[in-house]
Amino acid sequence: MNQGVQKNQQFVERRSVERDNQWGKRNSTGVVIASSMSFENISYNTGGSDILKDISLNVEPGEVLCLLGPSGSGKTTLLRIAAGLIEDATGSIKIDGRTIADHKTFIQPDKRGVGLVFQDYALFPHLTILQNVEFGLTALSKSEAKTQAMRILSRVGLDDRASQYPHVLSGGEQQRVALARALAPRPGILLMDEPFSGLDSRLRDSIREQTIDLLRETRSTAIIVTHDAEEALRVGDHVALIQDGKLVQYGEAKDLYYRPANLFAAGFFSEINVIPSIASNGIATTVFGDCPCDDALSEACCAAIRLTDIDVKPYDAALEGVMGRVSLRRFIGTSELLEINIENLDEPISVRIKAGELPDNARLVTLNVDPKSMMIFANS
Numbered sequence: 005m006n007q008g009v010q011k012n013q014q015f016v017e018r019r020s021v022e023r024d025n026q027w028g029k030r031n032s033t034g035v036v037i038a039s040s041m042s043f044e045n046i047s048y049n050t051g052g053s054d055i056l057k058d059i060s061l062n063v064e065p066g067e068v069l070c071l072l073g074p075s076g077s078g079k080t081t082l083l084r085i086a087a088g089l090i091e092d093a094t095g096s097i098k099i100d101g102r103t104i105a106d107h108k109t110f111i112q113p114d115k116r117g118v119g120l121v122f123q124d125y126a127l128f129p130h131l132t133i134l135q136n137v138e139f140g141l142t143a144l145s146k147s148e149a150k151t152q153a154m155r156i157l158s159r160v161g162l163d164d165r166a167s168q169y170p171h172v173l174s175g176g177e178q179q180r181v182a183l184a185r186a187l188a189p190r191p192g193i194l195l196m197d198e199p200f201s202g203l204d205s206r207l208r209d210s211i212r213e214q215t216i217d218l219l220r221e222t223r224s225t226a227i228i229v230t231h232d233a234e235e236a237l238r239v240g241d242h243v244a245l246i247q248d249g250k251l252v253q254y255g256e257a258k259d260l261y262y263r264p265a266n267l268f269a270a271g272f273f274s275e276i277n278v279i280p281s282i283a284s285n286g287i288a289t290t291v292f293g294d295c296p297c298d299d300a301l302s303e304a305c306c307a308a309i310r311l312t313d314i315d316v317k318p319y320d321a322a323l324e325g326v327m328g329r330v331s332l333r334r335f336i337g338t339s340e341l342l343e344i345n346i347e348n349l350d351e352p353i354s355v356r357i358k359a360g361e362l363p364d365n366a367r368l369v370t371l372n373v374d375p376k377s378m379m380i381f382a383n384s
Contacts, residue, residue: 288305
């Protein structure tokens with residue numbers, strides 16, 4: 005046997021044994037053994053309403069997956085099913101190829117080897133920061149638990165606050181304690197429900213980056229629920245976009261952004277204008293000109309155009325483009341938001357430009373759109 009192949013086989017066998025030994029147990033080592041998780045045809049109905057509809061996903065070891073969607077789309081329900089907090093869903097869930105939930109199997113939450121970070125952090129107010137982090141280390145001796153808890157608190161920069169109580173910490177510090185408590189038992193998978201939503205915008209960015217750095221450093225597999233498209237783009241190796249309990253699109257962030265599956269996906273990742281279009285033989289005709297489209301589209305459809313993809317210049321009869329009249333102009337810091345009326349469109353279009361790019365007295369303007377930036381979809 006080739007020596008390299010033999011070494012790789014030995015590694016795979018050793019990794020399998022390590023996982024076998026830790027199945028259903030708390031990880032007492034200092035190393036995370038990242039796990040995979042697969043969802044197969046997950047559906048969930050309660051009170052006569054379909055909350056989830058036949059969702060299938062795979063999360064690879066060490067990967068960060070973002071479950072993205074509006075409130076009520078079912079993303080938190082899917083996370084709770086993964087955690088074992090909901091028992092009566094249909095379909096199956098596997099961790100490292102082992103079934104943990106299906107029509108005849110249900111592994112209890114504390115036996116799944118997953119960590120949980122809730123939206124409200126769920127810290128115990130009567131326990132110190134150290135005691136909160138030690139809480140899940142029941143498989144270790146008291147001295148070992150303290151050592152591991154202090155180690156992970158050091159990783160999140162809070163080892164000097166170990167003796168204090170949660171109420172004296174800021175929101176960002178409490179979030180880091182919740183993360184440390186979830187990571188301390190070295191779970192194979194970390195499940196996080198809107199972990200940054202309670203933080204102000206400036207703190208959110210820094211805490212989010214620190215959290216992702218820690219996940220990368222510990223090689224943890226993570227599934228993160230969010231309703232923030234920008235957050236999903238910044239954080240996820242892959243993104244699963246969910247609407248009304250259905251998986252709309254799954255893939256790398258840039259694929260969802262540049263190649264949205266439908267109008268909902270396009271509008272979730274960007275501010276867009278939606279204008280009427282007519283499609284025929286693979287060409288869509290719009291007020292801004294023609295652009296390629298799916299051959300399957302025919303007759304009436306719509307074009308989605310991002311606000312930043314519209315070029316605006318002071319009107320000049322010599323310029324090619326569409327004439328428009330500025331009806332509203334708002335300064336919003338580094339950019340300006342314009343509303344512009346165009347002949348043959350019932351509603352004004354919105355445009356976002358760099359502040360100061362257009363003269364203050366400009367009322368008539370010339371608009372141009374690169375055909376490659378227009379996204380053509382069937383009318384919903």
